[in-house]
Amino acid sequence: MRQLGLSIYPDHSDFEKNKAYLELGKKYGFTRLFMSMLEAGNSVDETKAKYQKIVDVAKQLGYQTIIDVSPRIFDQLGISYSDLKFFADLHVDGIRLDQGFDGATEALLSYNPYGLIIELNMSNNVDYLNNIISYQANTPYLYGCHNFYPQVGTALPYDFFEACSKRFRQFNIHSAAFVASQVGNMGPWNVNDGLPTLEADRRLPIEVQAKHLWASGLIDDVLIGNAYASEDELKRLSQINRYQVQFHIDFVKDVNDIEKTVALTPQHFRRGDINPNVIRSTQPRVTYKAVPNAPHDNEQEFQRGDVLVGNDGFGIYKNELQIVLQPHKEPRKNKIGTIAPEELMLLDFIKPWSKFKFIS
CATH class of the missing domain: 2.40.100.10 (Cyclophilin-like)
Incomplete structure (x- = not known):
């Protein structure tokens, strides 16, 4: 089923505001949550407590939460690829690998004992996914998610997005991409010209961006990249038809x-x-x-x-x-x-x- 999702950035935001945003999203049928841990700067215990607190709120509200991580964060927090207990302790549903490994590593991660989803970066038109599949990955636990692009003029052109996405669709991998709120001004970095996947969508009304992604037939879940979208934007997204062009x-x-x-x-x-x-x-x-x-x-x-x-x-x-x-x-x-x-x-x-x- 196609889902709508929000994004929050705990290292740049207030817990109560995030909680209120998640509650508002639930009101309008949002069921996925993207969180970024690319910029974690606290101790292991502080980081775990901060993220677990908001993840638990999301879980109580019915969100599926996937957290974005990079090799630098694994090193910084002393996390081993052979043991994802740190993320299981956060109560997230999965981790998104912002950077790829060698294929064998991703395939092995897909068999983690915690049942965590391993979400892959879709915004590369290379044989990355084929390589992972060739290592007999546990495909029901593999997802795909495109990047977002905070700098105007740097997001994907449609033909490249299509080529990248088709690589995942041929294996029936659950997929996601980002749309940009026209009022949200928060992302993981200090540049935020909106956080869409497609450059053509950057300045469009948010519901038209979502229609564009779903019309492609290549994307299952549409996530708002920047926080905080307005209630009107959430309402307009909730009203569109997810399964045919309207x-x-x-x-x-x-x-x-x-x-x-x-x-x-x-x-x-x-x-x-x-x-x-x-x-x-x-x-x-x-x-x-x-x-x-x-x-x-x-x-x-x-x-x-x-x-x-x-x-x-x-x-x-x-x-x-x-x-x-x-x-x-x-x-x-x-x-x-x-x-x-x-x-x-x-x-x-x-x-x-x-x-x-x-x-x-």
């Missing part, structure tokens, strides 16, 4: 009741015999074939992202819904609305037979 449609002034029904009620899917000009959802013309639909907003040139419904002059195609991919004119179609501009990129993910919905 476009936000802005209706035209003269949209009528049947057109709103055609847009908002059916389960839409793109016809399998696709064309490059429009995405066609043809079932509404069958369901609502007897309902009249007078022409309006039908004389202009339609643009990419316009949502159309066939009018009374379109014969058998009356009340068929279409989304414009290529500009064209057709007076037998009414423009009923437009997809939000920031969501136009999601059109690329509507493949033959893809399911999709609209929300007003």
Whole structure:
């Protein structure tokens, strides 16, 4: 199942604020927690007490907690790769290896007696995962998670993200990636231009970022990289459909009741015999074939992202819904609305037979 997650940074934050943030996240259905231990600076006992305290709160609230670690932290805290008891004592569900080892080490870690998940860095397009699998890793205990990128201009381009992610998807490894709050200003470092995985997502509304990741079909869990996201952002994330693209449609002034029904009620899917000009959802013309639909907003040139419904002059195609991919004119179609501009990129993910919905 696809999950939503938060991130907190105990070395840079207050326990009570973190606790309140986790409680707010629970209210909106968040169930994963990312924590960073890349910058731990206290003694072993102090570090353990600080992290265990907030992890226990998260556990009581139903979060699955994975903590980000590096070889430097293992050395600093005197932790052996052959014994992960330190992390089990923190009550976390898993550890994320920010840096890789030799493959054999990761495979061995996946058999740790504490049942800890071993989460791998996904943001490298190399045979890293294949190497680990070749050492007969315990794959149900392997997860993958992309990096986030605090510096503007440094996050992944989509094609590279896709190539990296496909390496994990072919083995059905549970995966995660990050989106950026537009109000959060806390991360692990002293630079924070948002903490997304994809550069194209950095300044987008947070729910559109999540739609983008889930539309790819390559990511299971979406995590907010920076803290603290606003309650409005958490609410908007909680309301999106995690399993199919849900476009936000802005209706035209003269949209009528049947057109709103055609847009908002059916389960839409793109016809399998696709064309490059429009995405066609043809079932509404069958369901609502007897309902009249007078022409309006039908004389202009339609643009990419316009949502159309066939009018009374379109014969058998009356009340068929279409989304414009290529500009064209057709007076037998009414423009009923437009997809939000920031969501136009999601059109690329509507493949033959893809399911999709609209929300007003």
